[in-house]
Amino acid sequence: MKDAFNFLRKIKSVAFATVENGKPCVRIADVMLVEDDKLYFLTARGKPYYKQLKENPHLAIVGMDENYVTVRVTGDIEFVDRSYVDKIFEANPMMNDLYPGEKREILDAFCMIRGVGEIFDLSVVPIERQRFDFGGSVVNPSGYSINEKCVACGICKSACPMNAISEDSIYKIDSTKCLECGRCFEACPNNAIIPPLGL
Amino acid sequence: MKDAFNFLRKIKSVAFATVENGKPCVRIADVMLVEDDKLYFLTARGKPYYKQLKENPHLAIVGMDENYVTVRVTGDIEFVDRSYVDKIFEANPMMNDLYPGEKREILDAFCMIRGVGEIFDLSVVPIERQRFDFGGSVVNPSGYSINEKCVACGICKSACPMNAISEDSIYKIDSTKCLECGRCFEACPNNAIIPPLGL
Incomplete structure (x- = not known):
């Protein structure tokens, strides 16, 4: 599980899916921090993405590296205190280009607290996949x-x-x-x- | 819009988000074909992804290229006839590695028939974004x-x-x-x- 999280942190820009009015929404964003086996993210309070997470605090994320290895994680999120915004800026200095100085105030940080995931290697035939869970969730076994x-x-x-x-x-x-x-x-x-x- | 579709076809492996029981699901898959300004995809009838699309035929997709340009598209899908499976295999010969010979029979093809989208360039500050719609959908303007x-x-x-x-x-x-x-x-x-x- 930790390997999977660090994989997502390393490739960093991954896809984040949410639900609005029963329909899927997805955008590219960054995994900002992995700490104590938790995934941390940021968003701005004015974005539709933020409203979607407030109304339906479930998130699915996926990333693929240059070797066609995919990690998927889906789970429940919680907003966390503002100290994480500063921590995230320290770990991701390029955030200062988008939100210089005090402009980071518009950002809130959140964390995936429990969920399930899968590592999927498409570079080999047959494929290889392995599932995991964290934070108290229990993953369904893969496969028929x-x-x-x-x-x-x-x-x-x-x-x-x-x-x-x-x-x-x-x-x-x-x-x-x-x-x-x-x-x-x-x-x-x-x-x-x-x-x-x-x- | 055509440019956006060809962008997704070129980077090919993009994230596909669906909804199951009100929660988001996402996986990496390929844009298999762009024809007559429509996007075509494949999936196997046994996959949870297929069931999700049958029950809730809405799909959101996103991809980012090496220059940090992102394209997002969200819309309604329809399953299309089996001739598209063969067309897709012709355009994507590596599909024969996963589904050799008659094994492609388990696959169904589908198409995004209408929707909205956005091209988002994160490589410049300020960012640049442009929205589009197709197939009769009307996109909301971006921005405050x-x-x-x-x-x-x-x-x-x-x-x-x-x-x-x-x-x-x-x-x-x-x-x-x-x-x-x-x-x-x-x-x-x-x-x-x-x-x-x-x-």
Whole structure:
């Protein structure tokens, strides 16, 4: 989890998604600080983004580095006291170009206090993915899975584009390699395949 | 608008935000095709992302290039016929690595049919932004504005971190330079400043 947060801090400019009137909104912003295994951000009180977070304090963020490794985190946010604005300016001196001197007063800092996430490596075939949670949230396992209705016919294995399915008394899906495309689910003649929940 | 779409196609891997149970979800994916001023994408029927789009066919996307130019687009999507899956594979041959041969059958293509967007250049101070709409949507103007209650006291001008406010009989805000931080709004003693609507 800490690695995932530092990854986001390193690539820094990532996408931040919120909800307004039931519709998605997204913009590029920076992960400003990682401290005590928490992610800190800034926004200005006049922005639609700020109002969205006040009304619906849930945030999803994603970033990809130059090696096609993706980190996604989604969780609950809380606004934090103003000392974090100063801390963030110390850690991100270029903020002074946008908000010189006292102009930083219009900014508020907030923090993702709990949530779930995933590291996803698209540079390899099969892909690799790993989920994590923090702050008391519990993450859903990734990937499709196979239940006891399986008759080991092998149809799912040949349907999988990732070779993520292996033979056994009943077949098994390697959740770290599953793209969640659902081709095994559509192919299985025995309803033995269970879809994953979202992140 | 066409420039904005081609920008997204060129940087290709951008963030796609959806809504599930009122909460934001976001992932990195590719803009697969720009044709007739429409944006085309793919997803697999088994993914949570697909279910989110079926239940709530609104999508927000954002990408930033190496020069810190950002394009955001948000709008309504529709699933399109399967010929687009083949068209997309022709335009994006690396898709064959993930979904070789007939395995592409699990994919469905969709299109953003109408929406609004913004080009945002963060590499310059003051920033520059420009909005657009397509397919019949009407975009809200960006930026704060000043109404006739203005007494030309100049407080807003000195509050603005972007020097986006100029003097006249009543003061004016250059909406292409406005960060929407709201500092002028908080500073104005006459309630003469009007907040923008979201994108």
